[in-house]
Amino acid sequence: MSAVILLITFLLFFMPVSVTARLFFDKARKKLYFGVYLYSALRVIGGSIEPQKTKAIVRIGKKKKEAEYKNLLENKMDLNLFYGFTFTEISILTETGSEKDKFAPMIAALIGNVFGSVALSVVKTLDPALKAYCGAEIREGEDLFKVNANVGILVNFALVTILLIKMILEKMINGKRKSQ
DSSP: OHHHHHHHHHHHHHSOEEEEEEEEEETTTTEEEEEEEETTTEEEEEEEEEEOSSEEEEEETTEEEEEEHHHHHHSOOOGGGGTTOEEEEEEEEEEEEESSOSHHHHHHHHHHHHHHHHHHHHHHHHOTTOEEEEEEEEEESOOEEEEEEEEEEEEOHHHHHHHHHHHHHHHHHHHHHHHO
């Protein structure tokens, strides 16, 4: 039995794990909904972000936290964190519509589709194995603007663990340098 547990632990730690991030923005509700799934089925985390004038309200499960925009801008993101992640899928679908103007949704869909297609073709040139999709739906008689996005990533937990240890050590070293 312990050999089976050791084998499962080894496989989870060293084999790539498929992680899918799903994003959904609804202009009418003024919210960005998100979810992170393992193997596209097992939900790990989910919630919503509601932008305000000076802050964003972040809800994860039943917990609610306010994040000031100025604090978010001060924290610079380390792109080395994405080293070792393999993007497998990027798909974007926009839904637009208007009750009054019939041409505005078509123009918005066209602009979104052109920019999305150009961006995805550049990304696809860098990684030909990547599944990329960009599309638009136009609805008549409805005022709406929605964006659906899916991002698929292969993650190796051993690499993530090494990156976290590296980040912790760098923070400790920088803290000691500042105190001296």
